[in-house]
Amino acid sequence: MEFIDPNVVDLSRFQFALTALYHFMFVPLTLGLTFMLAAMETVYVVTGRQIYKDMAQFWGKLFGINFAIGVATGITMEFEFGTNWSMYSHFFGDMFGTPLAIEGLMAFFMESTFVGLMFFGWDRLSKQAHLAITYLVALGSNLSALWILIANAGMNMPEGAHFDPETMRMQFESFVNLVFNPDAQAKFVHTSVAGYVSAAMFVMGISAFYLLRGQHRQFAARSFRMAALFGIISTVAVITLGDVLGRLDYEKQPTKIAAIEGLWHTSKPPFEPWILAALPDDAKQENHFEVGVPLVLTPLITHTFDQPITGMHELEDAAGPRIRSGIEAVSALRRYGVTHSDVDLALFTQHEQDMGYGLLAARHAPNQDVTNIPENQIDAVVKATQPDILPNVFVTFWSFRFMVFLSLWFFALFAISAYVSLKRRLEHNKLLLKLCMWSIPLPILATEFGWITAEAGRQPWTVFGWLPTFLSASSHGVSYMVFSLIGFVLLYSVFIAAELYLMFKFARLGPEHDSMEPHAQHDAPKPSAFDMHPTAS
């Protein structure tokens, strides 16, 4: 086993986290805006009213800016798996590569092909054909997210694969299990709908800006109404699927759920409080203070009133035998690689499910090799490895809370906004409009916190229970990592600056200055079943 510098592992983690978080500043808007555009265009096709075409075109232009930069930031991440995570790619590439390949060949190509038709096909396609194209773009962008999240779910809850001692890697076993992995299902819907929330807040906030300035009032009122209703249902869906993910983590990733809840000791149902705020201390393995709501935690996580949630200390204790068994597995596997003896294979098979814990112990073994551990030092290595099974509690705990608190804020804001819009009192509520405007970046922030919770909470594993993160990286030098990290920071910061500049510029210009489709060329309004009186739109 090759020794990997821990600094390189940390830098690789930092670089991937940075590029992923940068990338995910753009993704939610793409996921949600496409379906919002589809909704606006659907109304245009059904009613024939020009204003809805204006809306689809204007918000489509902002979508286009975001889409282009989002694609550019996403491509580098796929290369990072090969350059910075070569051991991971070897170990899990069979599983991880399949959904990524399908994503590229099916979803990304579909999305990229139809997005051109969507932008340039307004005058070349019939209304119905253009609407179909818009739906295909929306479907393509969300299918793209689906395959990425299927790949990610495999890392959190490996399904549809088995470890092959001949090839020393996870082998693809079942496509159906991979696609219908419960974690993939819940995570896809949670992430996709979080994108809807981001897009709804984006449209609602910019519409609020126009209303505050008294510009484009009819345009902004309709955009605001659609976004508020789009957002309130999406927020309910995000919270529902967040609950589903919590329940799955309770069953499959108990260390993550214990860290999320700052639960050092097993809970005492049903009175265990849900901690609203605390100061988790990873070094001392305790919370310095806690403010909680009694009776909430047990039903929230377990959906019962009597099931306990295992605490981190108890999880550490339970890991001891698995680490010992894992050391046996890795040692047997190493011998089998040389001898190909049935005895070694049988011993490995007996301890196979704990192999990852044996690899985790390698950090405390001489030369990161558990076969080098002297018999009288195994207990010490096991004891030293036990705390390693826990993620960073402070980060996981607070990123989760920021996400949840922000979600509750969105729920309140969308609900009030929808109510005020339905009562047609928007322009009398300046404070609400300002809150909507200033809340534009918050859903993006919430999705970033969501990813931090999911990924930091999975630690110390890249493939949960199978492959530790510190063994997953490539054996680069520190200087290489620092150099590429600086390059990424500079490049991606330029992307963000370009996105913000263009978004501010075109949002300020507003729909009347849409050079892509000058208003002089607009179709004449056509009467429809919804026209009770002719109106100026």
Added chain:
Amino acid sequence: MTKLLRLAGLAVVLVVSLLFAVFVGDQGPWYFAWVIGTVMIILISGAGAIMLDAQSNLSSDEEI
């Protein structure tokens, strides 16, 4: 003939939708919920906009 073809096309869409609902609803209930939920979100937000048109048409004031 066109009507017949359209009817046949719609019947095929219906059958495919039913098969999709049965299979995905059984194997991947949250995927199915996403499909239904997204359609519902689009329809409700669209209905909200159309309702605003109707409110504007029925009212003489300039409120939005």
